[in-house]
Amino acid sequence: MNELKSGVSESMELGTLRRIIVRAKRWDLFFVVLGILSLMIGVLTFAVLFADMASKGLPRLNWEFFTSFPSRRAANAGILSAWVGTILVMLVTAVAAIPLGVAAGVYLEEYAPKNWITDVIEINVSNLAGVPSIVYGLLALGLFVYQFGFGQSILSAGLTLALLILPVVIVATREAIRSIPQSVREGSYACGATTWQTVRDHILPYSSPGILTGIIIGMARAIGETAPIITIGALTFIAFLPPQPYVGDPPAGLFDWLFAPFTVMPIQMFNWTSRPEAAFAENAAAAGFVLVFMTLLMNGLAIYLRYRLRKNIKW
Helix, strand or coil, X not given: CHHHHHHHHHHHHHHHHHHHHHHHHHHHHHHHHHHHHHHHHHHHHHHHHXXXXXXXXXXXXXXXXXXXXXXXXXXXXXXXXXXHHHHHHHHHHHHHHHHHHHHHHHHHHHHCCCCHHHHHHHHHHHHHCCCCHHHHHHHHHHHHHHHCCCCCCHHHHXXXXXXHHHHHHHHHHHHHHHCCCHHHHHHHHHCCCCHHHHHHHHHHHHHHXXXXXXXXXXXXXXXXXXXXXXXXXXXXXXXXXXXXECCCCCCECCCHHHHCCCCCXXXXXXXXXXXXXXXXXXXXXXXXXXXXXXXXXXXXXXXXXXXXXXXXCCC
């Protein structure tokens, strides 16, 4: 009798367990379908918008479009000053933000003492990553343009965008360093290495793929920003290039281009989309296609470097 009761009890438990498993699998299937639908909505939306932009802009892409200055006539307008300005501004941004951001991340993670001051710095760095970009533009207007006297120049724009992406680079650097096993540090210290030797020879090489990921995200955000660039006084119409080093009469200096007026691709697109003529909308679509291509090219280079670094890492 007891054996019969025991068998009935076990079969009931098995039936309950099966129902729980079936219910869990249904919820798993539901969330899988929901995730795929959400992903497809985002991907398809981007694909439709990109296809529409490409269909309007590709006919305008020719050599004259890349080598001509903006014009009041849509058929003669080009993006020469815009794409040159974008490259120069991104160069200043990378030179200013990447070394400083990586160094700050290494210091906070490997050198900074664990006290309330460090905690305050960490909280503020994390919060700065979510500050609206227009706030950085207002800060740069008062600091770089007026206080330091850099004016409405490429240098001011590059430093503004460097401030914008600096928290992103710092946070990404810290997260990449945290992913390194503690045994790597302990093994290095056991061999008599100093903190700097450990960071230089082990921490930075092993965490470099993650750091590059943060740099990719930051630079991709910076290249498409418009609000802070408008705030510091980027020109919407410019028909000349920054001075080339050692060219002209008298010859320009090596860094004179840093203080030249500028425009960038998003500003040029904004200018064209504000025009009522349909031809300018086609120019804006072509410029947008070029901007997306520049972003993908920059990201592709960073992804290739990350792949090479991961391949060369030996644990």
